[in-house]
Amino acid sequence: MHKLLTDQPGATMVLLGNEAIARGAIEAGVAVATTYPGTPSSEISLNFFQISQESSLYFEYSTNEKVSLEVAAATANAGVRSMCVMKHVGMNVAADALMTLAYVGVKGGLIILTADDPFMFSSQNEQDNRYYGKLSGLPILEPSSVEEAKNMIPYAFELSESLQEPVIFRTTTRINHSTAPVTLGPIRERVCKGDFAKDPFNYVTVPAVSRKLHVKLLANLEKAAEQTETSPYNFVSGSGSWGIICNGVSYAYITDAVRDLGIHDKVKILRIGFSHPMPQKMIKTFLGSCEKVLVVEEGEPYMEEAIKAFAQEAGLTLPINGKGKDLFSRLYEFNPRLVRQVVAGYFGVSCQVEPIVDLSNVPEIPQRPPNLCAGCSHRATFYAVKKAAEGLATIYPTDIGCYTLGFLPPLGMGDFLICMGSSVGTSCGFSKVTDKKVVSFIGDSTFFHSGIPGLVNAIFNNHNFTFVILDNGITAMTGHQPNPGVDMSLMKLQGYGRISIEAVVRALGVPHISVIQPYKVKKSIEALREAFSFKGVSVVIAQEMCTLYAKGFKKTKSRAYYVSDKCRNHRDCISQLACPAFFLEEEKVKINPTMCDGCAVCAQICPENAILPVKS
Amino acid sequence: MSDITRLIIVAVGGQGNLLASSVLGEAALLAGIPLRMSEIHGMAQRGGVVESALVFGNAQSTIISDGEADVLLGFEPSETLRALNKCNARTVVITNLSPLPPFTVAIGKGVYPDIGELQQIIREKTARLIAMNAVDLAKTAGNVLSVNMVLLGALIQTGILPVTADHVITAIRTKTKAAFVDINTRAFDLGVEAALRQ
Numbered sequence: 001m002h003k004l005l006t007d008q009p010g011a012t013m014v015l016l017g018n019e020a021i022a023r024g025a026i027e028a029g030v031a032v033a034t035t036y037p038g039t040p041s042s043e044i045s046l047n048f049f050q051i052s053q054e055s056s057l058y059f060e061y062s063t064n065e066k067v068s069l070e071v072a073a074a075t076a077n078a079g080v081r082s083m084c085v086m087k088h089v090g091m092n093v094a095a096d097a098l099m100t101l102a103y104v105g106v107k108g109g110l111i112i113l114t115a116d117d118p119f120m121f122s123s124q125n126e127q128d129n130r131y132y133g134k135l136s137g138l139p140i141l142e143p144s145s146v147e148e149a150k151n152m153i154p155y156a157f158e159l160s161e162s163l164q165e166p167v168i169f170r171t172t173t174r175i176n177h178s179t180a181p182v183t184l185g186p187i188r189e190r191v192c193k194g195d196f197a198k199d200p201f202n203y204v205t206v207p208a209v210s211r212k213l214h215v216k217l218l219a220n221l222e223k224a225a226e227q228t229e230t231s232p233y234n235f236v237s238g239s240g241s242w243g244i245i246c247n248g249v250s251y252a253y254i255t256d257a258v259r260d261l262g263i264h265d266k267v268k269i270l271r272i273g274f275s276h277p278m279p280q281k282m283i284k285t286f287l288g289s290c291e292k293v294l295v296v297e298e299g300e301p302y303m304e305e306a307i308k309a310f311a312q313e314a315g316l317t318l319p320i321n322g323k324g325k326d327l328f329s330r331l332y333e334f335n336p337r338l339v340r341q342v343v344a345g346y347f348g349v350s351c352q353v354e355p356i357v358d359l360s361n362v363p364e365i366p367q368r369p370p371n372l373c374a375g376c377s378h379r380a381t382f383y384a385v386k387k388a389a390e391g392l393a394t395i396y397p398t399d400i401g402c403y404t405l406g407f408l409p410p411l412g413m414g415d416f417l418i419c420m421g422s423s424v425g426t427s428c429g430f431s432k433v434t435d436k437k438v439v440s441f442i443g444d445s446t447f448f449h450s451g452i453p454g455l456v457n458a459i460f461n462n463h464n465f466t467f468v469i470l471d472n473g474i475t476a477m478t479g480h481q482p483n484p485g486v487d488m489s490l491m492k493l494q495g496y497g498r499i500s501i502e503a504v505v506r507a508l509g510v511p512h513i514s515v516i517q518p519y520k521v522k523k524s525i526e527a528l529r530e531a532f533s534f535k536g537v538s539v540v541i542a543q544e545m546c547t548l549y550a551k552g553f554k555k556t557k558s559r560a561y562y563v564s565d566k567c568r569n570h571r572d573c574i575s576q577l578a579c580p581a582f583f584l585e586e587e588k589v590k591i592n593p594t595m596c597d598g599c600a601v602c603a604q605i606c607p608e609n610a611i612l613p614v615k616s
Numbered sequence: 617m618s619d620i621t622r623l624i625i626v627a628v629g630g631q632g633n634l635l636a637s638s639v640l641g642e643a644a645l646l647a648g649i650p651l652r653m654s655e656i657h658g659m660a661q662r663g664g665v666v667e668s669a670l671v672f673g674n675a676q677s678t679i680i681s682d683g684e685a686d687v688l689l690g691f692e693p694s695e696t697l698r699a700l701n702k703c704n705a706r707t708v709v710i711t712n713l714s715p716l717p718p719f720t721v722a723i724g725k726g727v728y729p730d731i732g733e734l735q736q737i738i739r740e741k742t743a744r745l746i747a748m749n750a751v752d753l754a755k756t757a758g759n760v761l762s763v764n765m766v767l768l769g770a771l772i773q774t775g776i777l778p779v780t781a782d783h784v785i786t787a788i789r790t791k792t793k794a795a796f797v798d799i800n801t802r803a804f805d806l807g808v809e810a811a812l813r814q
């Protein structure tokens with residue numbers, strides 16, 4: 001049995017934040033869960049995926065976040081408790097559905113989980129999704145710890161049902177990826193079937209209906225404004241005339257700072273866990289009892305702006321600060337030392353900080369950037385593209401996946417990236433206004449997620465570029481999740497369809513299509529050259545399974561390669577491929593046989609034919 | 617801050633540090649010591665660096681700021697050196713000495729630090745350095761993959777963490793595969809001995 005299904009209320013389990021969230025949903029009787037995978041949220045979905053294979057929970061990896069939210073919007077409107085999980089930037093994709101779903105509302109509870117990523121450990125931006133609460137008019141809950149994350153989920157479902165609106169559940173990386181002991185609660189029975197009662201004048205959002213629904217949304221927001229005042233997740237602790245208002249992980253840093261600074265009898269803390277709408281009355285009362293207030297929140301001054309407005313309404317003139325010089329930054333994440341120092345500085349108390357060791361004479365340490373795996377087929381494709389494009393002035397728009405790493409030297413394949421699917425859309429623009437050859441890259445999962453509309457656009461508007469689809473049969477970067485092109489029988493799962501990328505591309509009428517096997521270097525280069533010389537949209541599909549994923553199925557490891565004594569130390573292999581299996585020993589190139597995947601790409605490019613398979 | 621112990625573990629993806637953290641998590645549970653952890657893996661499977669923070673005792677924070685680690689445990693010498701910003705003059709540092717040079721060295725983008733100099737620098741800036749070739753000790757124990765257990769042994773021998781060797785051994789028995797328990801406990805003991813000798 002899956003450990004998160006353990007039915008032992010009161011028992012303690014050490015859980016990752018994302019496991020705690022999934023457990024919270026199980027305790028709340030969640031019956032439908034949908035997602036598009038994205039770090040730092042991925043493990044929530046992974047646990048749902050596993051649980052769905054041994055219980056009545058319905059889970060799906062949807063094509064993208066918008067579809068994922070639409071699926072959950074329907075199941076929740078059929079009265080079934082549903083949850084939709086995504087990373088913060090996924091909310092941008094889902095936003096079209098979100099904004100009007102707020103008008104329509106829900107019948108069964110719906111949680112939309114957004115995992116924000118301050119510092120961008122694994123994201124392209126660090127947007128603060130609390131503003132989606134304001135933008136949509138939906139309530140937002142934010143936990144401060146792993147335990148609280150679990151406990152807040154059942155509360156979020158109840159809130160959603162009482163307001164008949166979806167609830168946005170906002171986490172940050174340090175909640176998702178922290179581990180702590182959690183006390184299990186009782187598991188509510190899962191109700192998987194619902195019904196949908198037709199009511200088109202409340203569900204079909206034509207202007208006349210929406211005008212009425214917006215009134216309803218504002219009325220629900222009023223109700224939420226009452227609930228936030230009495231929510232157990234907004235609370236005051238401590239006493240004194242200094243005030244601190246904080247949310248999320250900042251609450252943990254504040255708790256530690258107040259203890260370390262020995263100022264617990266001087267400060268009151270208002271912890272905001274229900275952050276949209278903000279508890280206006282509670283905040284006004286809090287401000288009224290303080291001499292000065294510090295607002296501690298990662299990201300944007302979301303609370304600070306609201307609190308200052310409340311102070312103005314209440315005619316209070318006490319100093320209220322948060323972001324600013326010598327205070328907190330809008331950039332990156334906080335840490336305990338930073339928070340301790342800012343609190344001490346703001347309230348004028350002394351703070352002993354242990355000096356960091358002097359790093360001035362530490363020699364420069366070589367960087368250790370992540371690298372494509374040994375034998376990764378993307379490396380082979382990038383090499384072939386580079387060779388085929390020799391002599392051409394090029395622009396390489398790229399996309400989001402493991403292959404984004406191809407932008408690093410020595411491959412240098414990647415010139416522009418803004419979001420999922422942007423490779424193809426930006427290719428249209430670059431090729432229109434420059435005279436350079438545009439070659440763009442997209443992975444299979446990203447192609448399905450948001451690459452198809454861009455390709456349709458390219459065909460319709462008759463653009464001119466080569467679009468390389470790196471089809472490695474899995475969503476590799478986020479931990480090998482399925483996508484619509486994946487053969488699910490490999491996972492021993494039945495009941496799935498499978499979409500051929502080649503068939504999609506053909507159906508769209510792409511005038512020049514080729515399929516390559518990237519480990520066949522020469523043939524790949526030839527096919528790419530031909531595609532590059534075509535005027536119009538050419539698509540090259542590079543088909544080879546992600547080698548890291550394939551390892552799970554292979555019974556025997558392919559033969560490794562070694563560098564024989566024919567080697568004359570040109571080092572083309574190292575300097576052009578950068579496969580991590582290579583290393584230097586006494587200035588000679590060697591291959592680490594346990595790392596080498598036997599892809600034989602290096603053997604094909606060695607000018608001396610010095611790289612040979614290890615004899616068994 | 618006295619009842620709180622902060623441990624940073626740095627490693628290269630695939631070195632088994634996640635298992636080491638989970639063994640310590642189990643040991644803390646057995647010892648009845650509150651423990652919070654956090655992990656950042658910069659695409660660990662793709663050869664990036666993995667950093668775990670373990671905070672023992674009654675703290676709420678799950679991360680450790682620069683200069684605030686009580687112990688730094690490094691699975692790879694250049695990564696130990698890179699994490700020196702987490703240390704202060706009282707920090708105890710434990711490191712494996714067997715290098716895994718990053719790929720950037722092979723393509724001429726950087727020089728791997730000299731192991732002797734590296735130890736010298738750490739020793740002179742921190743309270744104590746315990747350094748060993750954990751790969752050799754793991755091989756002696758019977759499995760090169762038990763580097764993590766060797767380093768756990770050295771860590772526990774320092775007595776800085778509020779968990780005992782017995783707790784950790786019990787945790788190793790429950791958290792690691794049955795077939796490897798003997799090798800793992802042997803590796804742990806070799807780590808303890810190696811730290812004792814320093």
Ligand code: SF4
Pocket residue numbers: 371372373375376377378402403472476477546547548549662
């Ligand atoms: S996980 Fe797969 S796609 Fe990603 S780098 Fe490794 S082999 Fe390549």
Ligand code: SF4
Pocket residue numbers: 374375376560561577579580581582591595596597598599600601602603
């Ligand atoms: S065959 Fe060559 S390129 Fe392929 S994995 Fe082995 S060393 Fe790397």
